[in-house]
Amino acid sequence: MPVTVSVVIPAYNAASTIAAAIQSASQPDVGEIIVVDDGSTDETAQIVRELAAESPRVQLVSRPSSGGPGQARNDGLATSSGEFVLFLDSDDELTLGAIGMLQSALTPASAATLGRFTAVNTDGEAIDIGTWATVQLQPVVRRNGRLIPTTQLSGEALLTRLVVPPPGGILIRRSAALACGGYDGTLARSEDVAFLVALARQGELTLCPHEVLRYRRDPQQRSQATTARQRGRQRALLSIVWHAPSRAERWALARGASAHHLDRASVRWRAGNHRGRDASVAVRSLALAAAFRLAGLLSLAH
Numbered sequence: 001m002p003v004t005v006s007v008v009i010p011a012y013n014a015a016s017t018i019a020a021a022i023q024s025a026s027q028p029d030v031g032e033i034i035v036v037d038d039g040s041t042d043e044t045a046q047i048v049r050e051l052a053a054e055s056p057r058v059q060l061v062s063r064p065s066s067g068g069p070g071q072a073r074n075d076g077l078a079t080s081s082g083e084f085v086l087f088l089d090s091d092d093e094l095t096l097g098a099i100g101m102l103q104s105a106l107t108p109a110s111a112a113t114l115g116r117f118t119a120v121n122t123d124g125e126a127i128d129i130g131t132w133a134t135v136q137l138q139p140v141v142r143r144n145g146r147l148i149p150t151t152q153l154s155g156e157a158l159l160t161r162l163v164v165p166p167p168g169g170i171l172i173r174r175s176a177a178l179a180c181g182g183y184d185g186t187l188a189r190s191e192d193v194a195f196l197v198a199l200a201r202q203g204e205l206t207l208c209p210h211e212v213l214r215y216r217r218d219p220q221q222r223s224q225a226t227t228a229r230q231r232g233r234q235r236a237l238l239s240i241v242w243h244a245p246s247r248a249e250r251w252a253l254a255r256g257a258s259a260h261h262l263d264r265a266s267v268r269w270r271a272g273n274h275r276g277r278d279a280s281v282a283v284r285s286l287a288l289a290a291a292f293r294l295a296g297l298l299s300l301a302h
Contacts, residue, residue, distance in 0.1 A: 006034060006082030006084070009087075011048075011072075034076045070182075111199045112196070115210055119217050122218055139153045189233045189235070
């Protein structure tokens with residue numbers, strides 16, 4: 001008998017995409033689809049009510065004001081009843097058979113299983129978003145100055161590559177999600193990374209080799225590249241390192257984050273533009289690598 005799965009969809013002003021997201025989640029092994037309306041001012045809630053009237057699997061949870069996707073996901077997690085939960089963003093879509101493919105990668109020791117994704121534009125056409133997609137699910141760690149493959153998707157490996165699939169590409173054991181406290185509402189950036197690092201403490205993170213998600217991006221809004229977002233992300237990563245529960249894990253996470261920036265510096269320097277943007281990114285990455293290594297050393301003292 002297949003395990004039960006709850007799909008949680010946080011939604012804010014998602015009237016144009018929410019129906020497609022719900023339809024993609026209406027797969028045989030999904031027992032409930034919980035849409036958390038995060039204080040939308042458009043027709044999102046009404047659309048969900050209409051779909052809920054047609055399908056008993058669809059539920060609407062309404063928040064009076066927006067608390068952000070992390071808090072909305074936590075509200076959905078608290079409402080859910082499945083053995084496993086998947087957090088699907090309201091503008092993304094699961095591929096046909098995605099839930100079954102993710103289930104097939106589970107083991108008794110799995111806290112979660114991570115699948116592959118394809119980035120698409122607002123018209124549904126596949127787009128290139130760089131190395132984030134092309135190196136996904138190829139875990140490595142840095143040893144003796146080299147990046148080497150590893151079969152264990154640990155917190156260190158997650159930070160080494162920072163290749164974290166969108167939430168809709170991850171099937172999570174609900175008990176593990178509850179045990180690690182859900183998403184950290186204090187983080188304005190990288191709460192998804194912090195959540196996965198915490199999940200890795202609860203059990204194995206297994207890999208599903210199949211494409212399970214169509215991840216929607218607007219090429220005109222590559223906001224993740226802005227300076228403010230990058231700085232926020234680095235602060236969040238430092239927080240993840242600093243607040244790890246043990247000295248051994250703090251050092252491992254710092255080593256992973258440092259390795260990520262060393263690798264980034266190397267790639268940029270080899271690009272050959274030693275006086276332009278590549279050089280500035282390389283220098284900044286080297287500085288961040290040193291900062292994370294120092295943070296790891298300092299964290300050993302507390």
